Structures are given as C-alpha cells and as structure tokens.
Amino acid sequence: MKHLNRIFTILIFIFLYIPMAVLVVASFNVGKDITDFEGFTLMQYVEVFRDRSLLTLLGNSLIISILASAIATVFGTVAAVGISGLSPRLRKPVMALTNIPMTNPDIVTGVSLSLLFVFIGSQMLGQRNALTFWTLLIAHITFNLPYVILNVMPKLHQMDRSLTEAAMDLGCTPLQSFFKVTLPEIMPGVISGAIMAFTMSLDDFVISYFVTGLDFITLPVEIYNYTKKQIQPKIYAMFTMLFLLIFVLMVVMNLLQLKNDKKQAKRGGAA
C-alpha cells in the first residue's frame, strides 16, 4: 500500500511536468514544430536577447506586478489594521466585500472591470481609448488587495493587543507604536501577502486580457495572441529561462527558510 502510493505520486508528478518538458525540449529545436524535433540549436535563446520584443513584454509584466503588489501591500496592510479594529457588525460586510474578487471567476472580474472602465471612459469622459496602463494597474491592485488582507488579518488577530497599548502608555504616538510594535509583529503576513500578490499579478492572463489597452501589453496577454497565430519558438526559450529562474528562486527561498527554522529551533532549545 505504501509503495503503491509512492509510485502513484511519482506518476502524478510526471503528469504535472511532462508538458513543461515538452516546452523545454522545443526550445532547443531547429524546426518550428513542437512535435517534430529536427535538430539541436541554441539559436532561440540568442533570438530572445537579439529581438528584445519578448524582453520588453516581460519588462511590462514586471512593472505592473511590482507596482501593483507594492501598492496593494501598503494599502492592504493599513486597511487590515483598520478593519481589525472595527466592530464585528461592521467587519463582516467589509470581509464579504474582500471576498468578492476571491470567489468570483476571473472572467467575471475582468469583464466587470472592463465594462466599468469603458462606461466611465467613453460614455462619461468621451475618450476613445478607455483602456490604458492605468486601468490595468487599477485592476491588478484590486485583485491583489484581498491576498494582502487575508494574509495580514490572521497575524493581527494572533497579536497580543496589550503590546500596542503598552507602547502608547510608554509614550509612543499611534504612528510610532505601529512601526515599532505592530509592523514587526505582522511582518511574516505582510511578506507572504506581498509575494502572493506579486506572483498572481505576474502570471495573470484572464483579467489583464479584458482590461488591457493597446498601448501597454503584458507577456501573458501577448502569448495568448501568439498562440492564436503561428507561435514563435523563441517563446519556448523564454519559458525555459523563466522556469529555471523561478525554480532556483524557490529552492533558495526554501533553503533560507530552513536555515532560519534551524536557527530558531536552536535558540528555542537553549532557552
């Protein structure tokens, strides 16, 4: 039974990684067809850096996801502190509001925001292009905010309330007590919220697809446009490089956390 489960798990991991392997192999292919390996080449990788159009798109994606997740993290953390101090009667509807983008299908979120922007832009302001960089940014901030709130709120609840009161009794202004007491306490939640928001933003296709204008296009949206026409093999090279980068980042983060855990365990053992 134990062995059976091990074999089954390995099979599922193979299932999860086979399409990625196909894309990695395709990045070294001389030919354009994903199903027919005609010979080995590194040309696609050279092409990514020579042509630069893909790098520009990746840059756009990074600009949006860094800006949106940074704004959402600051905005969301402040809001979470506020929400946690509200009376339960007020807090409930606010959390229901927070859950809307989480429970709605992405396509509905995308469609509803795009209709709002078009409605305000063309019907009320009379603009021809209602969808711009700014609408894309607003959309990303909006779907990032719940991730920050839902990561920070539990940390605020776990926190000992008397700590902030003690800080104020000892002469801290509310602002000082926030930066010196509350923020360090909830930092793990803030960081995991920020990371989650960033990855959601970077990889988002569905919502971006509906709210993006012609002047600012992110990588996932352009990949969609490519897959409708003949796909350029250099995209596979880009995919492979991103795959490696994310893999290394994840391993490094894991190792750092492991080291941190060990250090803490040691400290706990000594005390």
Place this chain on the structure above:
Amino acid sequence: MKKRNNSILLSTPYILWMLVFTLIPLGVVGYYALTDVDTGRFTWENVQNLVLYLPAFWRSILYSLVSSLICLVIGYPVAYFIAHRKPVTQKFLYMLVMLPMCMSFLLRTLAWVGLLQDTGIINNFLDGIGLSRLPLIRTPAAVILGMVYNYLPYMILPLYSTIVKIDGRLIEAAEDLGCTPVQTFTKVVLPLSMPGILSGMTMVFVPAVSTFYISQKLGSTDVVLIGDIIERFFKQGNNANMGAALSLLLMILVFVCTGIINRFGGTDEEGAVIV
C-alpha cells in the same frame, strides 16, 4: 472611542476602493445586461436569449464537476503522501506542486496540444511502434484532461495543508480501539480532511467552469464552454451586452454551486485553508 474612530479612518479608503472596483462594476454588468446593444435602451432581450446558451452552461458545469472529482481522487493520495514525509522533503515536494502554477498556463496547455494532436508526440510514438493512431484531441476527455492538469495543484495544496495538521494520536487511538485501516480512514482521517476537500473542490471548480482557453485548444468546435462564448461576445462579437448577461448568470451559478459544495461540510471558515 478614539481608537474606533482611527479604525474607521484607516479602513475607509479601502472600503471605498473595493466598492468602486468590485461592487459597482457588478452593477455596471447588470446595466449592460439590461440594455440594448445598439440603442442603449432598456430591454429584457439579452436575459431572454440566455435560454439559447443553457446547453453550454450545463456542459461547463458537468465538465468542471467531473474535473474537480478527478482532481480530488488523484490529488488526495498525493497530498497524503507529501504530508507523511520528513519536513524537509515536504517543503521540497510542496514547491514542486506549486511550481507549475507559476508558469504560463497558456503555453502548458499548448504543450498538451502538441502531445495529443493527430500528428502529435503520443500518436507519432504509437505509430512508431506499429499501433494505430488514436483520436485524442478535440474530445470531451481532452478538455477534462486539460482542466485536471491545470487545476490539480489547487486541489493538492489545500488538501496537504489540512492533512498535515491532523493529529497522529487520533489515528493511533482509532487503531487502538479496534478500527481496521479502512475504518480509521473513513471515520477519522476523511472527516478531518473535509475542510481541505471543500476548499480544493471550490478552487478547482471556479476556474474550470469559467475557463475559455482550454476548450478552445483541446475541445472540438461544437463543444463550446460558457467562458468561450463570453470571450467571443466581448472580443469578436462586439455585443458586450449579451456577454454581460452571460457573465451575470455565470456569476450566480458559481455562487450557488460553491454554496452547495460548502454546505456539505457546514464550515464557514473560508479562506483559512486557502491561506
């Protein structure tokens, strides 16, 4: 008293932001759904025309329910396996499950096209060893495979988080009190995994029921899902009003379906498992 005022002050900008960018847009969707595409006047026509798309709705719900159940059946053993490793191995395997979620799902679905198509990698292989080619792509099975493949991590991760928290002493106690392994599983482990199962089901069902890329690439042209129809009305059909009516119905259906899924467990602690 002053503290409460501060809280209201701090949360008001957020509440306003969310009202303007989540609640009001849904109102705008309603407005578009109830107006005519050309004249902009009030009409019930879009809502009445929804009947034409009911088959696509049922198909979407059926496909995504089947996909969520398959994800549960194949995801549970994997989550169980991961939860019973050493902590270091657990972290590494967790990362391996999460990694595909960070990569473009469009390209990964495209890779399945390369694998499944008539002159694709699998069929070329079958042909090479002397077997006949199989009609793999443009079938309902291919669409469900695409859904299961894309959303399986959304099932495994919440399941793992719940299973790993189950107190091992409860299982020992059940065994001591004479439960067979099967009884221990059905009476102790499974009920305690319920929050993870419900959260996993929801997290697979919602994106699967509204997908519009997987079926375009892997399904046949007559197997259209509701997401495809909405996308077409917005991006090609230039009838945002009909698209709005469809989106509204989709939203209500998802709301009802996730409500039913969560009613099974009777928990209202949503989000706790997701995060």
